[in-house]
Amino acid sequence: MSLSETHGAHAGAPETKVAGAEARVAVADFLAAFEAYKQVNDARLAEVERRSEDVLTTEQMARIDATLDAHKARLDDIATKARRPHLGTAAERSEPSVAARAHSGAFDAYARHGEAGGLKALEAKAMSAGTGADGGYLVPYETETEIGRRLSALSPIRAISSVRVIGAGTYRKPFMTSGPVSGWAAETAARPQTDSPVLAELAFPAMELYAMPAATQALLDDAQVNVEEWLAQEVDTAFAEQESVAFVTGDGVAKPKGFLAYTKVAESAWAWDKVGYVASGSAGAFPASTPADPLVDLVYALKAGYRQNASFVMNRKTQGAVRKLKDENGNYLWAPPAGVGQAASLMGFPVVESEAMPDLAADAYAIAFGDFRRFYLVVDRAGVRVLRDPYSAKPYVLFYTTKRVGGGVQDFDAAKLMKFAAS
Structure with missing residues (x-):
């Protein structure tokens, strides 16, 4: 990013609204892709059980897997931008101390x-x-x-x-x-050294x-x-x-x-x-x-x-393998993030990539x-x-x-x- 681009990236109210709309669309796209992923993976698992796995199904799984990764990268990028507050000029920030102004100048x-x-x-x-x-x-x-x-x-x-x-x-x-070793003792009993x-x-x-x-x-x-x-x-x-x-x-x-x-x-x-x-x-x-x-x-x-x-x-590659896993009741262990800035979960615990x-x-x-x-x-x-x-x-x-x-x-x-x- 150039200096001029940095200066122009000041976050205003209209940009905030645009970012919010983009985030909602990104989450919806990710959830839709995961639903498609589950359907194709269910078909693949059924083929594996019949010992007749179709190459086309495997290729479709790989394509949807790549799509999920792209959607996740998009969500991460939106979240990262949202977490980057504008540093601002001295006039835009809360009034700094005299020493801080001197150092900044x-x-x-x-x-x-x-x-x-x-x-x-x-x-x-x-x-x-x-x-x-x-x-x-x-x-x-x-x-x-x-x-x-x-x-x-x-x-x-x-x-x-x-x-x-x-x-x-x-x-x-x-x-x-x-x-230190501890233990129980009666009121008048001896206390051995721990x-x-x-x-x-x-x-x-x-x-x-x-x-x-x-x-x-x-x-x-x-x-x-x-x-x-x-x-x-x-x-x-x-x-x-x-x-x-x-x-x-x-x-x-x-x-x-x-x-x-x-x-x-x-x-x-x-x-x-x-x-x-x-x-x-x-x-x-x-x-x-x-x-x-x-x-x-x-x-x-x-x-x-x-x-x-x-x-x-x-x-990312390991997470791609984990996404395919189910529990004994047929429920997927991995779940997509519920919103921008939130992590995917595995067995109810956050997944950090x-x-x-x-x-x-x-x-x-x-x-x-x-x-x-x-x-x-x-x-x-x-x-x-x-x-x-x-x-x-x-x-x-x-x-x-x-x-x-x-x-x-x-x-x-x-x-x-x-x-x-x-x-």
């Missing part, structure tokens, strides 16, 4: 013309260690907050996880792996994440352009794409550690610092005779206290289920920095933008995985 001058004197004076006054030499200047607080909001809308794992903002390079969290709690320290270092959006100097010279809003919109997608992969599969080296990078063990052998899994019973697929049973096992492998706020996490999750394959951990607020922690180091570079890609001006992000599992009992294997 100094940053605007730096972004447009490279005048860093105002930012240098502000950071010196605040006794900040940040200078142009060590990685640019802090963006205004409103812009940093807006980037965080947009990431929550675009990054699926961040959206369902706990997020902690820190001022240091590493967040350390003690966790009680076993509590065991002490066992604590483990978890460390979540914040790693550097960067993006480098570009703009022409002509657009930067346009006084109608909101540079802060443009910057937030340009970096959110780049940051979200990198985060989404790291939170799932990151190895913890110069990036967050994803929950699939931890040691995984069968649920029967689960122990602290490991992630438990339930086997599907068939390599690379759901079992043919009782395909829903592994999902039931996965749900009930989780303790009741975690199930209340649990979600399924899988990618993350393309970083692996496809269905032998020994793949393609589905996660759990309370991600308690399972995974995202750590944001306060401060987003921008370094203006008008030289490397003339006639464009590059904005080297960095933020520091970490992540890792904080409660190993709060989520379980499904391994698509016989055992």
